[in-house]
Each structure stands twice: as structure tokens, then as C-alpha cells.
Amino acid sequence: MKLDVGMLTHDLKSIPGYARKVEAMGYDCLWSSETQHDPFLPLAVAATVTSTIKLGTAIAVTFPRSPMVLAHIAWDLQKASDGRFILGLGTQVKGHNERRFSVKFESPGPKMREVVLALRAIWDCWQNGTKLAFKGQFYRFDLMTPFFNPGPIAHPKVPVYIAGVNQYMCRVAGEVCDGLHVHPFNSPTYLREYVQPAVNEGLAASKRRREDFTYITSTFAVVGDTEQELAQNRQAVKQQIAFYASTRT
Incomplete structure (x- = not known):
């Protein structure tokens, strides 16, 4: 089993720092999704500042x-x-x-x-x-x-x-x-x-x-260092589950 990480920012100016950080942490792959932004452009930026982490669209x-x-x-x-x-x-x-x-x-x-x-x-x-x-x-x-x-x-x-x-x-x-x-x-x-x-x-x-x-x-995971962070992330997970469960085919 390998651990991957998602692209938590699609601001092209901040991607170099983020990509270097997750690569240094030892993640196997950095995934970019297509929701509010193009999924390929962030990976093009990340490719120029990393050397070992895999890069993919998800x-x-x-x-x-x-x-x-x-x-x-x-x-x-x-x-x-x-x-x-x-x-x-x-x-x-x-x-x-x-x-x-x-x-x-x-x-x-x-x-x-x-x-x-x-x-x-x-x-x-x-x-x-x-x-x-x-x-x-x-x-x-x-x-x-x-x-x-x-x-x-x-x-x-x-x-x-x-x-x-x-x-x-x-x-x-x-x-x-x-x-x-x-x-x-x-x-x-x-x-x-x-x-x-x-x-x-x-x-x-x-x-x-x-x-x-x-x-x-x-997986849907609720994490946080404080009760406030846990509550915020719990609500975010609830919203995501509700979105998937209510999306018509």
C-alpha cells in the first residue's frame, strides 16, 4: 500500500511550494481533480519543481x-x-x-x-x-x-x-x-x-x-487539532457524502 495526496491548492503561484512539500513528506503521488479548475495545469507546474513524486489526474x-x-x-x-x-x-x-x-x-x-x-x-x-x-x-x-x-x-x-x-x-x-x-x-x-x-x-x-x-x-476522514477544526471538517465530509448520495446519474 502506498499513500497519496490530493492537490489542496489550484493557485498556480502556490503550487511549487506545495508540490515540494508533499514530495519531501514522502507521498507517492500527487493527484489533481477537475472541479472548479483545470486538472492539468497544476501538474504541469508541479512537474517542473519535483523529481520523484508521481503526478496524476483524479x-x-x-x-x-x-x-x-x-x-x-x-x-x-x-x-x-x-x-x-x-x-x-x-x-x-x-x-x-x-x-x-x-x-x-x-x-x-x-x-x-x-x-x-x-x-x-x-x-x-x-x-x-x-x-x-x-x-x-x-x-x-x-x-x-x-x-x-x-x-x-x-x-x-x-x-x-x-x-x-x-x-x-x-x-x-x-x-x-x-x-x-x-x-x-x-x-x-x-x-x-x-x-x-x-x-x-x-x-x-x-x-x-x-x-x-x-x-x-x-476515504472520507475527519481530522483536526481542535474541536473547532473537527467540527468544520466533519461538516465538509457530510456535505461531500450528501453530494455523492444525491447526484443523479
């Missing part, structure tokens, strides 16, 4: 961005961090896709699977010169001229994790991804009886082992 919303756009962002962050970047993706729910991002929400499981496969095809083109000829149900990529090709990098294997709640998405994670972002609103029973069997099915389909796969889990 998560970036997938469908508002073309896989080509995601491929370029991930490639640049992987190069800037010397191979420490993890691309974490999630579908978000229908309401946010259609009403907040104004994008069509269709077949999220199959579409997410196709995004990951498209990313691999694009990166293979850039790294190995393979002709780009990806054609799926939702995306087609078959044009890559030298002017738009960033070329090979030293660490071309970009880990891709996806967020999954239902068993279909967990199977997709096991089949085509390097890891799964487990929803923080979980229980040991849910993980043991619902998530893990689905992931294992995906791993078996891709002929991979459990050792080839990573689970990223988070």
Missing part, C-alpha cells in the same frame, strides 16, 4: 475533450515529469456532460474503452512511427503529418486509470487500463464483492495478472 472529465487533445496533454506532461505522469479519466454523469459541458452523453462504458484504445494508437504512432489508422464506433483518427507529430519521448508508456462505479466500467478498467479510481463513496463489501470480480474479469480477458493493475482508493 480525474479529468473525458468526453468534453477529444482523445487527440488528451493524448497531446498527457504526452507533454509525461515528458516534463520524466515519466511520472498518470492519466486518470472519468465519464462524469449525464447531467454534467450535457448541461455543464454541452456534450453528447452516449454509451459511456464502450465510449470510454474506445478512448483508451485510441490514446494507445496515437501514442504508438508518435513513439514508433506506426501509421495512425484508428477507427471505432465513436472516434476515427487517420491523419498525422510530421508538422503535428510531437515525436518520441524517453518514457512513452503513459499509465491510464479510469474511474468506475458499475461493473461494466470496472471490467473495462481491468481489460484496457493500468488502474481503477475507486469511487470514495464505497465499502469493503462493495469492493470485495462487486468491484474486484469485475476487474478480475477484465484482467483475464486481456491475459494480465493482478500485479499489473493498481487500485486508487480514497
Whole structure:
């Protein structure tokens, strides 16, 4: 088990100090989420001032961005961090896709699977010169001229994790991804009886082992040095649980 930490600030001017601090404390990975701010920019800043801590998105919303756009962002962050970047993706729910991002929400499981496969095809083109000829149900990529090709990098294997709640998405994670972002609103029973069997099915389909796969889990924790801090943080956790429990799919 390894301990990670979240990006507690998205002020780009304060990120260098924060990133250095959590790296010195020994955390394994620094995760940036997509809520009120872009999830990638803070990691670009952190990549330039750290050397050992991994850097990842937990998560970036997938469908508002073309896989080509995601491929370029991930490639640049992987190069800037010397191979420490993890691309974490999630579908978000229908309401946010259609009403907040104004994008069509269709077949999220199959579409997410196709995004990951498209990313691999694009990166293979850039790294190995393979002709780009990806054609799926939702995306087609078959044009890559030298002017738009960033070329090979030293660490071309970009880990891709996806967020999954239902068993279909967990199977997709096991089949085509390097890891799964487990929803923080979980229980040991849910993980043991619902998530893990689905992931294992995906791993078996891709002929991979459990050792080839990573689970990223988070918990709701109330901490504080004073009763006032405990009360404030307890209320914050209550609000987060209420948000997750009341969000419509």
C-alpha cells in the first residue's frame, strides 16, 4: 500500500511550494481533480519543481475533450515529469456532460474503452512511427503529418486509470487500463464483492495478472487539532457524502 495526496491548492503561484512539500513528506503521488479548475495545469507546474513524486489526474472529465487533445496533454506532461505522469479519466454523469459541458452523453462504458484504445494508437504512432489508422464506433483518427507529430519521448508508456462505479466500467478498467479510481463513496463489501470480480474479469480477458493493475482508493476522514477544526471538517465530509448520495446519474 502506498499513500497519496490530493492537490489542496489550484493557485498556480502556490503550487511549487506545495508540490515540494508533499514530495519531501514522502507521498507517492500527487493527484489533481477537475472541479472548479483545470486538472492539468497544476501538474504541469508541479512537474517542473519535483523529481520523484508521481503526478496524476483524479480525474479529468473525458468526453468534453477529444482523445487527440488528451493524448497531446498527457504526452507533454509525461515528458516534463520524466515519466511520472498518470492519466486518470472519468465519464462524469449525464447531467454534467450535457448541461455543464454541452456534450453528447452516449454509451459511456464502450465510449470510454474506445478512448483508451485510441490514446494507445496515437501514442504508438508518435513513439514508433506506426501509421495512425484508428477507427471505432465513436472516434476515427487517420491523419498525422510530421508538422503535428510531437515525436518520441524517453518514457512513452503513459499509465491510464479510469474511474468506475458499475461493473461494466470496472471490467473495462481491468481489460484496457493500468488502474481503477475507486469511487470514495464505497465499502469493503462493495469492493470485495462487486468491484474486484469485475476487474478480475477484465484482467483475464486481456491475459494480465493482478500485479499489473493498481487500485486508487480514497476515504472520507475527519481530522483536526481542535474541536473547532473537527467540527468544520466533519461538516465538509457530510456535505461531500450528501453530494455523492444525491447526484443523479
